[in-house]
Every structure is written in structure tokens, then in C-alpha cells.
Amino acid sequence: MNSENFKIIAVNSNNIQVEILDSTEFDDQFSLGSYIKIPYRNKNEQFAIGIIENYKIKNSESEDPQTAANQPTFVIDVKLVGNLDETSDDYKFERGVYGIPLPPQNGIALLTDDEIKKIYSSNLKEKEKFTFATISNNNSICVPVNGNKFFNKHFAIVGSTGSGKSHTVTKILQNAIQSKSGQYDGLNNSHIILFDIHGEYKTAFTNSNVIDINELVLPYWLLNSEELEELFLETEANDHNQRNVFKEAITNNKKSKFIGDKKEKDKIHYDSPLFFEIKEVIKYSKNRNNEKKQKDTNEVQWIDSKNNTIIFGNEDNDILFTELMKGLGTATGTLNGKLINFINRLESKINDKRLNFLLGEETRTATFSQCLKQFIGYTTDNSNITVIDLSGIPFEVLSITVSLISRILFEYGYYYKKMQKVESDCKTPLLLIYEEAHKYVPKSSLTKYRASKFAIEKIAKEGRKYGVTMGIISQRPSEISETIFSQCNNFIAMRLTNPDDQNYVKKLLPDTLGNLTDSLPTLKAGDALLIGESIILPSIVTIDRCNPEPSSADIDYFEIWKEKWFDVEFGDIITEWTK
Ligand SMILES: Nc1ncnc2c1ncn2[C@@H]1O[C@H](COP(=O)(O)OP(=O)(O)OP(=O)(O)O)[C@@H](O)[C@H]1O
Ligand SMILES: [Mg+2]
Numbered sequence: 001m002n003s004e005n006f007k008i009i010a011v012n013s014n015n016i017q018v019e020i021l022d023s024t025e026f027d028d029q030f031s032l033g034s035y036i037k038i039p040y041r042n043k044n045e046q047f048a049i050g051i052i053e054n055y056k057i058k059n060s061e062s063e064d065p066q067t068a069a070n071q072p073t074f075v076i077d078v079k080l081v082g083n084l085d086e087t088s089d090d091y092k093f094e095r096g097v098y099g100i101p102l103p104p105q106n107g108i109a110l111l112t113d114d115e116i117k118k119i120y121s122s123n124l125k126e127k128e129k130f131t132f133a134t135i136s137n138n139n140s141i142c143v144p145v146n147g148n149k150f151f152n153k154h155f156a157i158v159g160s161t162g163s164g165k166s167h168t169v170t171k172i173l174q175n176a177i178q179s180k181s182g183q184y185d186g187l188n189n190s191h192i193i194l195f196d197i198h199g200e201y202k203t204a205f206t207n208s209n210v211i212d213i214n215e216l217v218l219p220y221w222l223l224n225s226e227e228l229e230e231l232f233l234e235t236e237a238n239d240h241n242q243r244n245v246f247k248e249a250i251t252n253n254k255k256s257k258f259i260g261d262k263k264e265k266d267k268i269h270y271d272s273p274l275f276f277e278i279k280e281v282i283k284y285s286k287n288r289n290n291e292k293k294q295k296d297t298n299e300v301q302w303i304d305s306k307n308n309t310i311i312f313g314n315e316d317n318d319i320l321f322t323e324l325m326k327g328l329g330t331a332t333g334t335l336n337g338k339l340i341n342f343i344n345r346l347e348s349k350i351n352d353k354r355l356n357f358l359l360g361e362e363t364r365t366a367t368f369s370q371c372l373k374q375f376i377g378y379t380t381d382n383s384n385i386t387v388i389d390l391s392g393i394p395f396e397v398l399s400i401t402v403s404l405i406s407r408i409l410f411e412y413g414y415y416y417k418k419m420q421k422v423e424s425d426c427k428t429p430l431l432l433i434y435e436e437a438h439k440y441v442p443k444s445s446l447t448k449y450r451a452s453k454f455a456i457e458k459i460a461k462e463g464r465k466y467g468v469t470m471g472i473i474s475q476r477p478s479e480i481s482e483t484i485f486s487q488c489n490n491f492i493a494m495r496l497t498n499p500d501d502q503n504y505v506k507k508l509l510p511d512t513l514g515n516l517t518d519s520l521p522t523l524k525a526g527d528a529l530l531i532g533e534s535i536i537l538p539s540i541v542t543i544d545r546c547n548p549e550p551s552s553a554d555i556d557y558f559e560i561w562k563e564k565w566f567d568v569e570f571g572d573i574i575t576e577w578t579k
Contacts, residue, residue, distance in 0.1 A: 006036070006108035009075070011100050015515075016050065018108065019058065020074040030055075031137045032519045033540030035111040036078060038100065045086040048097040049111070049119075050078035051538060053515040077515065081538060090122035091115070093536055116141055116537075123536045127181065130534075132171050133541035136527050143541050145490070149534035151176070151431060154460060154470045154487050157528075158477040158505060159494025162554060164526040164543060165473050168492060169194075169433060170204040171546040172471075176431075177205075177384040191376050192385045193409060194433040195402060199391035204550040209383035211374060213354075213392035218404060219363040219371060220278060221254075225270045227400040227451045231358075232346055241335055242342040249284040249321075250276050256318050273368060278359065280321040282346050287325040289343060291333030301328040354394050358401070372412055375405060376430065396448070402440045403451035406432065410459050413466035426467035432459065433471040438479040441472075453481060460487040478504035490532030492543075495523040516540075 010017040018036070030052060037047035054077035080100070085092040111119075116135065120143060130147030134140070157165050173192055180188050194201055202210050223231065228250065233242055253276040255268050268274060293300045302325035303310050310328070319325075327333060350359050357363075377383040393401050409430055417426060434440070440452040459468055460483055472488060474480055478500045485508050493509070496502050496517075506517045509531055516529055519540065523529075526545075531538045 008038070008100070008108070014080045014097065015053075016078050016080065016100060018076050018078055020076065022073075029137065030076075030110055032516070033135070033137060035116060035537065036076075037084060037109055037111055037115075039107040047084045047086070048080050048100060049082045049084050049093070049537070050080045051516065053077045053079050054518065079515065084119065091118045093119045093123050113138060113141055120144055120536055130175065130179070131544075132168075132175050133528070133530060133539075133543045136524075136540045136542045139542060143530065143535070143539050145530070145534040147179070147534075150490055150532075152429070152469060153464055153489035153533065154472065154484075155490040155492070155532070156472045156474070156477070156485060156488040157492040157494070158474055158496060158501070159528070160497045160501075161475050162525060163475075163494035163496070163523070164528075165475070165494060166200060166435070166550045166552040167526065167546050168494070168528065168543045169435070169471065169473060170201070170550050171544055173205070173385060173433070174546055187382055187384055189428065190384045190431075191428050192431045192433065193375055193405070194385060194387045195390055195405075195435055196387050197390045197436045197439060198552070199389045200550045200552040201387045202389065202551070204546065204548055205385045205387060206548065207381075207383065208385040208387050209374070209377050209379055209381075210387045210389060212389035213357055216357040216388070217362050217366045217371060217374070218358050218401060219275075219366050220358050221275050221363070222273050222368065222371065222408065223400060223404055224407070226454070227403055230400055230447065230451050231397065232349060233342070234345065239342070241338050245285055245288050245335065245339060245342070246281070249281040252318075253277060253280055253284070253321060256321065275364070277321075277364070278346070278350060282343060282350070283322065283324060284320050285339050285343050285346065287320045287323075288333075288335045289337060289339040290325060290327040291336045292327030292329035293331055293333045295330040299329075300333050302326060303328050355397060357393075358397065372408055375409060376412070376428065399440055399449050399452040402434075403455040406452070406455040406459060410455070410463060410466065410468050413463065413468040417466050429467035429469070431469055431471060433473065435473045437472045437474045437484070438476045441481045441484050442479050443481055457481060457483045460484045477501050477508075488532075490534050491529070493517065493520055493529040493531070494527065495525070496520040 005021050007019045007021055008016055009019045016038075032052055032054070034052045036050050036052065038050065040046045040048065055074050058073040058075050080097045082093055082095045083097050085094075120141070124144055124146055128146045128148055129144040130150055131142050131144040133143045135143055157168055159165050173194070176192065177188060177190050179190075196202075199212070202208075220228075220231070225247070229243065229246070233239070233246060247270050251268065251270050254272055254274045255265055257275050257277065258265050258268060287302060290302070291300055301310060302320070304319075304323040304325050327336065349355060352359075373379060375386055375388070377386050388405065390398060390401065409432060413426075413430060416428070420426075434456065437456075440449065441456045442449055442453075456470070459470055463469055472480065472484055476498075477485065477496075478498070488508075491505070491509060493505050496505060502517055502520055505520070509517065516538065520529065523540075524542075526543050528541055528543060529538070530541045
């Protein structure tokens with residue numbers, strides 16, 4: 001269209017208002033997210049680039065009567081995003097603008113498709129390009145991002161239910177595992193761990209390593225002190241007796257099971273990732289609960305079930321672990337009778353079938369290395385993606401499950417780096433995807449979220465350096481810990497209808513493209529605002545369709561309802577339910 005047809009009517013730092021003088025001359029399409037270019041006064045072929053954030057029809061009464069006839073006149077709000085240099089073949093685009101030429105210059109125009117394509121393609125090296133979307137108002141234009149910058153810092157995908165987050169995650173990961181430099185057979189070297197809270201990704205990654213509650217082996221002895229206490233103690237009760245006995249029993253039991261020299265043994269502490277036998281910890285606690293002492297000497301004494309071992313004091317912890325002892329003496333010991341609730345809790349946990357993945361027999365024989373390998377895809381059939389299906393995990397242990405796995409993966413990155421001769425050498429960068437992240441890293445300070453919050457916040461703050469980054473997916477961004485979000489460098493904001501969430505996202509977006517987020521409630525499923533360090537121009541995009549899809553697609557209610565009455569096999573459902 002005729003470039004003389006645009007007129008700048010207001011400038012306010014990086015926001016400008018442009019009037020379209022005669023919309024009859026307008027033959028190009030423009031919509032939210034379209035780009036315009038404004039020539040700099042004294043710099044040939046250099047332009048300020050802006051993105052249309054908003055438009056309105058001008059109030060014709062107060063304006064020039066000639067344009068008021070029956071043709072609407074538009075005023076568009078434009079956010080300036082960068083500076084384009086068209087002098088060379090490789091259209092150089094930079095973030096930030098030098099200011100707007102005043103008085104406003106003629107020659108303002110919409111960027112053509114070709115120009116947009118050139119900007120995207122010439123500002124990224126071919127090997128860095130990673131593409132999973134097209135411009136939403138022109139699907140013939142692919143929008144590549146810088147693949148290194150996208151994956152080497154954390155990213156977030158937010159949007160209301162049904163906005164297309166799971167499909168977006170799927171598309172991104174499917175493209176990532178298919179990308180190869182050069183020609184070779186077999187897998188590439190991507191390592192992705194997906195925390196799948198609804199069990200919907202199995203169908204999307206057919207060759208992935210899927211671990212559900214029946215296959216998961218997550219030994220309780222790898223839990224750290226916080227996680228152990230969250231699982232076994234009444235954390236809110238703050239009972240020092242329980243905590244002290246528990247800590248003492250675990251530390252001593254780890255030492256007694258340790259095979260190695262004394263110097264190493266002395267270094268063992270409560271948090272050491274070493275085997276201990278939880279059943280012996282229970283025996284120990286029962287013994288301490290029977291504790292009696294001699295009134296005159298204050299000495300604690302026990303006798304074993306065969307009446308032949310008498311121990312004085314606490315010197316011989318090993319014996320306390322193996323035999324059920326009776327307290328002797330003339331007075332009750334300090335702990336006598338005080339540990340009953342605690343022991344009941346321990347016993348009910350180890351008898352809880354649902355916690356077999358954490359406390360069952362297999363967790364005793366599993367090795368640390370097996371446990372680690374299952375999560376990063378080094379299994380019999382190696383795999384780029386490990387889908388951890390959390391759908392069967394009881395809610396009360398969800399936080400420690402996520403925490404333990406996240407922590408193991410972070411520490412893997414940490415120790416692997418420590419071992420490397422060259423500091424920057426990271427052989428297996430990991431990406432951790434947290435679906436429905438508000439469920440385990442909420443703003444809430446409740447103890448039940450403490451473990452997972454702590455572990456994930458640590459990755460948010462330090463993971464990048466050790467090759468452990470994350471993708472945070474959420475339909476309630478305003479409920480997620482701010483520490484997590486503020487560390488994200490790339491955002492895919494999909495349709496968001498809740499005003500709290502919209503405002504929250506608005507504040508967090510790095511490009512201060514505040515008003516663009518006004519379009520968030522109106523986006524179609526699969527459309528998104530793509531913003532961040534990895535993308536050249538902030539863009540409203542349509543995410544490419546994934547194939548195969550996750551099992552999260554909308555249900556065709558009406559069509560299903562119109563079919564003949566369906567006989568449900570209730571027996572099968574009950575079996576599945578109670579298994
Ligand atoms: N790129 C796309 N183009 C068109 N439709 C899409 C696209 N991505 C997703 N959809 C459709 O949107 C619907 C919801 O997608 P999806 O399950 O990914 O949403 P979600 O944001 O993950 O929802 P929830 O928060 O409930 O998990 C699906 O039926 C899917 O087919
Ligand atoms: Mg989803």
C-alpha cells in the first residue's frame with residue numbers, strides 16, 4: 001500500500017500511534033502482531049521496526065470531515081521493537097531503537113512477507129535455527145528461533161486449559177529429538193525428562209522411555225534429610241524427639257551398611273546418598289521407645305528377646321538395629337513411650353502398597369547408577385525422552401518424588417561438570433519439562449511443597465551452568481513461585497483468560513511488550529505470543545501441529561453423545577481403580 005498513507009500522531013518512548021489516513025487505499029492485511037517499518041531521517045535504508053499491539057477506529061466526529069464519510073479510519077498502537085539495517089544483503093536486525101525521527105517521516109510501511117522472512121533467516125546461523133511455528137496471520141512464514149538460546153536457558157509455556165500447551169510441548173520436543181547435524185543413524189544426543197502429571201505423553205513419543213508407577217524405582221535411601229522428614233515425620237508437629245531419633249538411626253545405619261575404609265565411613269552423614277535399611281530404623285525406634293534407665297546411675301539398659309544381651313547406654317547402635325530389645329531398669333528412659341506415633345507412621349508408610357516404588361523390595365537392591373540411568377534414557381533401548389508418568393503417584397508423595405528426581409538430575413549435571421577437564425565441556429545437556437508446574441512449585445509456603453520447590457528453584461537459579469535447564473508449563477502462571485518464572489528467558493504465552501494470570505504474565509515478559517498480552521484472551525488454540533532471547537522479533541505465531549499427538553485432545557462430546565447408548569464394563573474399571 002501507499003506508504004504516504006501512514007501518519008505518526010503520537011510518540012511516547014517506545015510506543016507510537018499511527019493513523020491510517022485513507023483505508024480505501026489499504027490492500028494489505030494487517031492485524032495484531034503485524035510489523036511496520038519507519039525510516040530513520042538521516043540513515044539510508046535503516047528503519048525502526050514496530051509491532052502492532054492494538055488498533056481502533058478513529059472517532060470520526062471530532063476529526064477531518066473529509067475522511068469521516070463512510071470509510072473507517074484506523075489508529076494503530078505500535079510498540080517499537082528494534083532496528084533494521086537493509087543496506088547489506090543480510091538484513092541486520094537489532095533489538096532496541098535509536099528513537100523516532102521527528103517530525104515524523106514519510107515512508108512508513110508494513111513489512112512485506114519477504115522482508116519478514118529475510119529478517120528471520122539472515123539473523124540466525126543455519127545450524128542454530130530451530131523452527132516449530134509460523135506467523136499466525138501468514139502461515140507461509142516460518143518463525144525460527146535460536147535453538148541454542150531457546151534450550152540453554154529456561155523457558156515457560158503458559159495458557160488456559162485447552163489453549164494448546166501440551167501440543168506445543170510435544171511439537172518442540174518432537175523437533176528437538178529429530179534434529180541432527182550431519183548424517184548418522186540412530187538417536188541424536190538430546191536428553192529430555194518430562195514430568196507427565198496426567199499420563200498424556202505416552203502416545204506422543206512412541207519410542208520414549210516411559211516410566212510409570214509400576215516401573216519407577218526410586219529408592220527411599222536416596223532421599224535427602226528434608227525429603228525423608230517430609231515423608232516420615234509429622235513435619236508440622238516439630239517434635240524434636242522424633243527428629244533426633246530418626247536422624248541418629250539413619251546416619252548410624254548408613255555407616256553400619258557401608259563397606260569401605262574407616263576414613264570414608266567417618267564422613268558419612270544424614271544426607272549421604274547411601275543405602276540404609278528403613279526396617280532397621282523402625283526396630284531402632286521401637287527399642288528407643290522401650291528405653292528404661294537405672295534410677296540411681298541414670299544408665300539406659302536393654303535386654304534382647306533371648307534374654308542374653310544387655311547393653312548399657314547407647315554405645316552399641318548396631319545391636320539396637322537388629323534385635324527387638326526390652327528396656328530394663330527402675331525408671332522410664334527419656335524416650336520411653338514417646339515414639340509411638342512416629343513408629344506407627346513409619347510402619348504404615350512401609351506397608352502402604354502405593355508407595356512400593358519408593359519403599360518396596362526393589363528399592364533395596366537398586367543401585368544409584370541404575371536409578372540415574374533410567375531417568376536420562378540410558379536404558380537397554382536408549383531413548384531421547386524419558387516420560388515420567390506421575391499420574392499414579394499418591395498426591396502426598398508427589399512433591400518428594402519430583403524433588404528427588406530433579407535433585408538427582410541436577411547433581412548429575414553438577415558432578416559431571418566437576419569431573420570435566422575443560423570447564424565449559426558439557427556432554428549431555430538435560431532438559432526437564434514440568435507439566436502443570438503450579439502443582440509442585442506453587443507460591444504457597446506449605447511444607448508439603450517445600451521439597452519440590454526447593455529442588456526446582458535450585459535448578460532455576462543454578463541449573464544453566466551445569467547443563468540442566470527446564471521448561472515450565474502452566475495454566476495458572478500467577479500461582480507459580482516467582483523465583484522460577486523470573487529465571488525464564490523465553491516465553492510462549494498462549495490464550496489466557498484469567499485477568500490475574502494475564503497481568504502476571506504482562507509483568508514478567510522480558511520485552512516489556514505489555515500491550516501485546518492484551519491479545520492473549522483472544523488467541524486461537526495453538527496460537528501463541530513468542531517472546532524472549534531466542535527469537536529475533538517478538539511474534540504472534542501458530543505452533544505447527546505435532547504428530548503423533550498427546551492424548552489430551554478435546555473430546556468430541558456432542559458427537560459421542562449422539563451415538564447409541566454405550567454399555568460400560570464397570571468391573572474392569574473397578575479392577576484398574578483398586579489394583
Ligand atoms: N497448533 C494447534 N493448532 C490447532 N489446534 C491445536 C493446536 N495445538 C493444540 N490444538 C488443539 O487444542 C486442544 C487442546 O490442546 P492441549 O491439550 O495441548 O491444551 P492444554 O493447554 O495442554 O490444556 P490443559 O491445560 O487442559 O492441559 C486440542 O484439542 C488440540 O487439538
Ligand atoms: Mg496440557
